[in-house]
């Protein structure tokens with residue numbers, strides 16, 4: 001049986017980043033993935049993810065977001081790939097929106113550039129916007145868009161060039177945790193290591209359950225759709241990415257990048273699923289297209305053209321939508337990264353760094369208290 005220092009179960013957004021960080025430190029690392037990352041079966045496909053720093057979900061995230069941004073830019077330099085586009089990101093919603101209030105708290109506390117704008121100013125600056133008078137927005141100029149699949153490819157190439165072993169199409173079927181080592185069984189063979197990182201995204205809950213740890217992590221079916229849009233108004237050279245917190249829903253989206261159309265998704269809601277049983281057909285539910293189209297018709301009417309394409313993707317939700325980044329409660333050599341609740345990609349570079357620190361040093365330079373497992 002081959003032996004490694006660390007086995008990473010799931011080489012997706014977080015796992016591949018951790019694999020790179022570990023390999024960089026000379027740690028003998030085995031990355032196992034059931035598919036061939038990047039791929040369309042988990043949580044990272046669909047070309048793009050928003051990265052924001054003035055964080056509406058909680059000021060505690062800001063240092064992690066800033067470190068993640070630094071690491072993405074470093075990765076871009078090392079790999080020679082364009083991984084980030086500084087499109088700017090507009091947060092918008094009705095007066096009194098808690099999300100917008102928290103963005104301002106985050107910006108103030110960390111001296112981040114943030115323009116607070118009235119609906120009228122927004123509609124004038126971006127003619128494709130159609131905000132009612134009782135709305136306002138917070139525009140973050142330094143924020144933008146990550147090319148998610150390209151990011152994973154970049155980490156994959158660097159990690160393997162530094163000596164990490166990546167086995168694709170290799171599904172982990174069993175994990176045995178002993179006091180001083182771990183044995184991982186896959187459909188291709190068994191492997192042994194001193195330490196383990198579990199970063200299997202939507203498959204984490206089932207793997208953890210088989211290890212006797214039942215956590216309230218809910219894999220949830222989500223969709224995104226691209227709509228033909230007036231390029232004069234919505235191209236990424238002119239229009240920002242956006243997050244709208246409405247009274248009863250949250251929508252996020254992207255300008256038209258390379259004339260692919262405006263991409264948009266609904267953050268709240270979705271159907272709990274088993275990732276092995278999920279029908280990945282867009283349009284199974286009328287709301288797949290209906291919700292986002294009616295959002296566009298209201299707030300960005302010239303972007304509500306014909307549907308160009310739609311994708312099905314998976315969120316893994318925790319009850320409070322904060323992540324899990326922690327040691328296993330009984331095994332200090334077993335690290336769990338899970339429950340990224342639809343907003344984890346932007347942090348994946350920094351979480352990969354944090355996970356590698358937990359594995360090699362037993363602690364992290366990042367403040368991970370918000371992500372403790374025992375809160376669940």
Ligand SMILES: Cc1cc2nc3c(=O)[nH]c(=O)nc-3n(C[C@H](O)[C@H](O)[C@H](O)COP(=O)(O)OP(=O)(O)OC[C@H]3O[C@@H](n4cnc5c(N)ncnc54)[C@H](O)[C@@H]3O)c2cc1C
Nearest residue numbers: 010012013014034042043050172201203313340344345346
């Ligand atoms: C539609 C959509 C839009 C999003 N938008 C944003 C956004 O704008 N900004 C943002 O920050 N975040 C966003 N997110 C969230 C973000 O993409 C996820 O939080 C992040 O990708 C989760 O990373 P992960 O490593 O946990 O999962 P993944 O990237 O899915 O990686 C898990 C890996 O584990 C592997 N695996 C699973 N089971 C096994 C097994 N048994 N054996 C071996 N390998 C296994 C899988 O094949 C997969 O490669 C969005 C998510 C979705 C679905």
